[in-house]
Amino acid sequence: MKKWRPFATMPEQYIELKEVINKQLEVDQxxxxxEQxxxxxxxxxxxxxxxxxxxLTYYKKGQCITEKGFIQFVDFLGNLFVFIDEVFELKNKMKLSELIDARFM
Structure with a gap:
Protein backbone atom coordinates (compact mmCIF):
# COMPACT_ATOMS: atom_id res chain seq x y z
CA MET A 1 0.00 0.00 0.00
CA LYS A 2 3.00 2.31 0.42
CA LYS A 3 3.47 2.48 -3.34
CA TRP A 4 0.00 4.07 -3.71
CA ARG A 5 0.62 6.90 -1.20
CA PRO A 6 2.11 9.31 -3.80
CA PHE A 7 -1.14 9.08 -5.76
CA ALA A 8 -3.16 10.30 -2.77
CA THR A 9 -2.94 13.91 -3.86
CA MET A 10 -6.66 14.54 -3.89
CA PRO A 11 -8.41 14.45 -0.48
CA GLU A 12 -11.04 11.99 -1.70
CA GLN A 13 -8.39 9.56 -2.86
CA TYR A 14 -6.51 9.88 0.42
CA ILE A 15 -9.64 9.12 2.46
CA GLU A 16 -10.45 6.04 0.39
CA LEU A 17 -6.86 4.76 0.53
CA LYS A 18 -6.81 5.23 4.28
CA GLU A 19 -10.03 3.20 4.60
CA VAL A 20 -8.55 0.39 2.47
CA ILE A 21 -5.39 0.32 4.60
CA ASN A 22 -7.41 0.30 7.84
CA LYS A 23 -9.59 -2.58 6.59
CA GLN A 24 -6.47 -4.63 5.85
CA LEU A 25 -5.23 -4.09 9.42
CA GLU A 26 -8.47 -5.31 11.02
CA VAL A 27 -8.36 -8.53 13.02
CA ASP A 28 -11.08 -10.86 14.26
CA GLN A 29 -12.04 -10.71 17.92
CA GLU A 35 -10.01 -20.06 32.26
CA GLN A 36 -8.96 -16.79 30.60
CA LEU A 56 -6.62 -3.47 29.82
CA THR A 57 -6.64 -4.92 26.32
CA TYR A 58 -9.97 -4.73 24.53
CA TYR A 59 -11.37 -5.26 21.06
CA LYS A 60 -12.96 -2.33 19.26
CA LYS A 61 -13.77 -1.92 15.56
CA GLY A 62 -11.36 -4.58 14.34
CA GLN A 63 -8.44 -3.55 16.54
CA CYS A 64 -6.98 -4.72 19.83
CA ILE A 65 -6.30 -1.68 22.00
CA THR A 66 -4.29 -1.60 25.25
CA GLU A 67 -4.69 1.13 27.86
CA LYS A 68 -3.61 1.73 31.43
CA GLY A 69 -6.20 2.71 33.98
CA PHE A 70 -8.05 2.16 37.22
CA ILE A 71 -11.20 0.09 37.58
CA GLN A 72 -14.02 2.16 39.04
CA PHE A 73 -17.04 -0.15 38.70
CA VAL A 74 -17.72 -3.74 37.64
CA ASP A 75 -21.19 -5.17 36.92
CA PHE A 76 -20.98 -8.84 35.95
CA LEU A 77 -24.75 -9.20 35.61
CA GLY A 78 -25.03 -6.16 33.37
CA ASN A 79 -21.91 -7.23 31.43
CA LEU A 80 -20.13 -3.89 31.81
CA PHE A 81 -17.35 -2.14 33.67
CA VAL A 82 -16.09 1.41 34.06
CA PHE A 83 -12.43 2.36 34.08
CA ILE A 84 -10.57 5.65 34.25
CA ASP A 85 -7.73 5.87 31.74
CA GLU A 86 -4.34 7.16 32.81
CA VAL A 87 -3.74 9.63 29.98
CA PHE A 88 -6.87 11.80 29.93
CA GLU A 89 -8.42 10.62 33.22
CA LEU A 90 -11.74 10.02 31.45
CA LYS A 91 -14.35 7.48 32.48
CA ASN A 92 -14.80 4.75 29.90
CA LYS A 93 -17.84 2.48 30.04
CA MET A 94 -17.26 -0.80 28.27
CA LYS A 95 -18.80 -4.25 27.85
CA LEU A 96 -17.03 -7.15 29.54
CA SER A 97 -17.40 -9.13 26.32
CA GLU A 98 -15.06 -6.65 24.56
CA LEU A 99 -12.31 -7.22 27.12
CA ILE A 100 -9.51 -9.51 25.95
CA ASP A 101 -6.97 -9.24 28.76
CA ALA A 102 -6.45 -7.53 32.12
CA ARG A 103 -3.05 -7.50 33.83
CA PHE A 104 -1.44 -5.67 36.71
CA MET A 105 1.43 -3.34 36.07
Whole structure:
Protein backbone atom coordinates (compact mmCIF):
# COMPACT_ATOMS: atom_id res chain seq x y z
CA MET A 1 0.00 0.00 0.00
CA LYS A 2 3.00 2.31 0.42
CA LYS A 3 3.47 2.48 -3.34
CA TRP A 4 0.00 4.07 -3.71
CA ARG A 5 0.62 6.90 -1.20
CA PRO A 6 2.11 9.31 -3.80
CA PHE A 7 -1.14 9.08 -5.76
CA ALA A 8 -3.16 10.30 -2.77
CA THR A 9 -2.94 13.91 -3.86
CA MET A 10 -6.66 14.54 -3.89
CA PRO A 11 -8.41 14.45 -0.48
CA GLU A 12 -11.04 11.99 -1.70
CA GLN A 13 -8.39 9.56 -2.86
CA TYR A 14 -6.51 9.88 0.42
CA ILE A 15 -9.64 9.12 2.46
CA GLU A 16 -10.45 6.04 0.39
CA LEU A 17 -6.86 4.76 0.53
CA LYS A 18 -6.81 5.23 4.28
CA GLU A 19 -10.03 3.20 4.60
CA VAL A 20 -8.55 0.39 2.47
CA ILE A 21 -5.39 0.32 4.60
CA ASN A 22 -7.41 0.30 7.84
CA LYS A 23 -9.59 -2.58 6.59
CA GLN A 24 -6.47 -4.63 5.85
CA LEU A 25 -5.23 -4.09 9.42
CA GLU A 26 -8.47 -5.31 11.02
CA VAL A 27 -8.36 -8.53 13.02
CA ASP A 28 -11.08 -10.86 14.26
CA GLN A 29 -12.04 -10.71 17.92
CA UNK A 30 -10.10 -13.39 19.83
CA UNK A 31 -12.17 -16.12 21.46
CA UNK A 32 -11.34 -16.53 25.15
CA UNK A 33 -11.35 -19.79 27.06
CA UNK A 34 -13.28 -20.19 30.30
CA GLU A 35 -10.01 -20.06 32.26
CA GLN A 36 -8.96 -16.79 30.60
CA UNK A 37 -12.34 -15.22 31.40
CA UNK A 38 -12.07 -16.29 35.04
CA UNK A 39 -8.57 -14.81 35.28
CA UNK A 40 -9.82 -11.52 33.83
CA UNK A 41 -12.70 -11.48 36.34
CA UNK A 42 -10.34 -12.08 39.28
CA UNK A 43 -8.00 -9.36 38.04
CA UNK A 44 -10.88 -6.87 37.66
CA UNK A 45 -12.21 -7.62 41.14
CA UNK A 46 -8.79 -7.29 42.76
CA UNK A 47 -7.99 -4.09 40.85
CA UNK A 48 -11.33 -2.62 41.93
CA UNK A 49 -10.91 -3.47 45.63
CA UNK A 50 -7.22 -2.54 45.92
CA UNK A 51 -7.34 0.42 43.50
CA UNK A 52 -4.34 -0.92 41.58
CA UNK A 53 -3.55 0.26 38.09
CA UNK A 54 -4.08 -2.32 35.33
CA UNK A 55 -3.36 -2.82 31.65
CA LEU A 56 -6.62 -3.47 29.82
CA THR A 57 -6.64 -4.92 26.32
CA TYR A 58 -9.97 -4.73 24.53
CA TYR A 59 -11.37 -5.26 21.06
CA LYS A 60 -12.96 -2.33 19.26
CA LYS A 61 -13.77 -1.92 15.56
CA GLY A 62 -11.36 -4.58 14.34
CA GLN A 63 -8.44 -3.55 16.54
CA CYS A 64 -6.98 -4.72 19.83
CA ILE A 65 -6.30 -1.68 22.00
CA THR A 66 -4.29 -1.60 25.25
CA GLU A 67 -4.69 1.13 27.86
CA LYS A 68 -3.61 1.73 31.43
CA GLY A 69 -6.20 2.71 33.98
CA PHE A 70 -8.05 2.16 37.22
CA ILE A 71 -11.20 0.09 37.58
CA GLN A 72 -14.02 2.16 39.04
CA PHE A 73 -17.04 -0.15 38.70
CA VAL A 74 -17.72 -3.74 37.64
CA ASP A 75 -21.19 -5.17 36.92
CA PHE A 76 -20.98 -8.84 35.95
CA LEU A 77 -24.75 -9.20 35.61
CA GLY A 78 -25.03 -6.16 33.37
CA ASN A 79 -21.91 -7.23 31.43
CA LEU A 80 -20.13 -3.89 31.81
CA PHE A 81 -17.35 -2.14 33.67
CA VAL A 82 -16.09 1.41 34.06
CA PHE A 83 -12.43 2.36 34.08
CA ILE A 84 -10.57 5.65 34.25
CA ASP A 85 -7.73 5.87 31.74
CA GLU A 86 -4.34 7.16 32.81
CA VAL A 87 -3.74 9.63 29.98
CA PHE A 88 -6.87 11.80 29.93
CA GLU A 89 -8.42 10.62 33.22
CA LEU A 90 -11.74 10.02 31.45
CA LYS A 91 -14.35 7.48 32.48
CA ASN A 92 -14.80 4.75 29.90
CA LYS A 93 -17.84 2.48 30.04
CA MET A 94 -17.26 -0.80 28.27
CA LYS A 95 -18.80 -4.25 27.85
CA LEU A 96 -17.03 -7.15 29.54
CA SER A 97 -17.40 -9.13 26.32
CA GLU A 98 -15.06 -6.65 24.56
CA LEU A 99 -12.31 -7.22 27.12
CA ILE A 100 -9.51 -9.51 25.95
CA ASP A 101 -6.97 -9.24 28.76
CA ALA A 102 -6.45 -7.53 32.12
CA ARG A 103 -3.05 -7.50 33.83
CA PHE A 104 -1.44 -5.67 36.71
CA MET A 105 1.43 -3.34 36.07
Missing amino acids: PVLTE MEQINFTLIEAFHTNKQVY
